[in-house]
Amino acid sequence: AQSVTQLDSQVPVFEEAPVELRCNYSSSVSVYLFWYVQYPNQGLQLLLKYLSGSTLVKGINGFEAEFNKSQTSFHLRKPSVHISDTAEYFCAVMGTGFQKLVFGTGTRLLVSP
Amino acid sequence: GAGVSQTPSNKVTEKGKYVELRCDPISGHTALYWYRQSLGQGPEFLIYFQGTGAADDSGLPNDRFFAVRPEGSVSTLKIQRTERGDSAVYLCASSSGHGGNSPLHFGNGTRLTVT
Numbered sequence: 536a537q538s539v540t541q542l543d544s545q546v547p548v549f550e551e552a553p554v555e556l557r558c559n560y561s562s563s564v565s566v567y568l569f570w571y572v573q574y575p576n577q578g579l580q581l582l583l584k585y586l587s588g589s590t591l592v593k594g595i596n597g598f599e600a601e602f603n604k605s606q607t608s609f610h611l612r613k614p615s616v617h618i619s620d621t622a623e624y625f626c627a628v629m630g631t632g633f634q635k636l637v638f639g640t641g642t643r644l645l646v647s648p
Numbered sequence: 649g650a651g652v653s654q655t656p657s658n659k660v661t662e663k664g665k666y667v668e669l670r671c672d673p674i675s676g677h678t679a680l681y682w683y684r685q686s687l688g689q690g691p692e693f694l695i696y697f698q699g700t701g702a703a704d705d706s707g708l709p710n711d712r713f714f715a716v717r718p719e720g721s722v723s724t725l726k727i728q729r730t731e732r733g734d735s736a737v738y739l740c741a742s743s744s745g746h747g748g749n750s751p752l753h754f755g756n757g758t759r760l761t762v763t
Contacts, residue, residue: 539690567748578652579691579739579754586748625690629748634679635704636752638690 537562537628539639547645550618556611556642558600558626568609569627569636570600579625585609596620621646650674652755654740660761661730669725669758673742680723681752682715683739691739697723730762 538561548554560566570582583594590602600611609626626639653672661667673680679698683691693707697717705715712730717723727734737759741752 541690544688569748569751571754576756578756579741579752581751581753584748584751627690631748634696634698635693635707636681637693638683640688640690 537564537566537630537633537635537637539626539628539637541626541639541642543642544640545643545645547647548616550646550648551615553614554612554616554620554644556624556626556644558609558611558639560607560609560626560628562607562628562630564633565631567629567631568600568602569629570594570598570609570611571625571627571638572596573623573625573641575622582611582624616644616646618646618648620644652740652742652753654738654755654758656758657756658759658761660763663730663732663762665730667727667730667760669727669738669760671723671725671740671742671755673721673723673740674744674753675721677742677744677753678720679743679745679750680717681741681743682723682725683741685737685739685757687736694725727760730760732762735760735762 540559568585571579585602593599623641655670682694685691696704700720712728714726737757739757741754743750
């Protein structure tokens with residue numbers, strides 16, 4: 536079985552500052568990793584995914600994430616955030632050969648002026 | 649093109665009543681998922697369809713919950729004898745195939761409130 540831990544329930548940050556949202560996973564098999572964003576009153580939108588290959592993955596809206604197998608982590612980063620990045624961010628894992636996507640509890644990113 | 653559509657967007661029902669939640673996936677997507685998201689939590693897997701059949705229903709909490717996808721497109725999640733603890737946002741997602749190469753596309757969800 537797979538599981539995801541998002542250590543921070545809420546991350547406040549000022550506009551134009553860098554941000555890192557942490558994600559750790561647990562799995563007995565190889566995994567695919569994802570970050571989704573949920574804006575208020577909207578559905579989940581895929582930010583980026585890691586399937587294989589380069590461990591640094593770039594996504595939409597200037598976000599990137601790095602897969603670290605030894606630390607079983609997939610932290611999300613952005614060098615300079617905007618007010619519009621305020622949203623809930625979910626890390627998710629899927630075991631290769633499986634179809635079930637398992638989500639973490641989410642991190643609320645609050646960007647203030 | 650249209651995304652995943654879920655109806656109704658909001659549903660209020662009384663404890664003990666029966667409800668149906670509908671999901672229209674992206675045209676051509678063979679895989680369909682139902683998730684439940686309670687306040688302050690991440691989406692929790694309920695059931696996954698590949699075509700018309702339920703390939704994995706391990707997340708359904710009890711036998712009051714049932715889902716169908718009779719023609720391999722639209723799906724209905726059915727909840728019998730609703731309880732206040734069933735209140736949550738029910739999310740539907742679809743994908744074009746198998747595994748990580750076919751990411752899930754989510755609808756906006758149905759917010760169910762059981763009074």
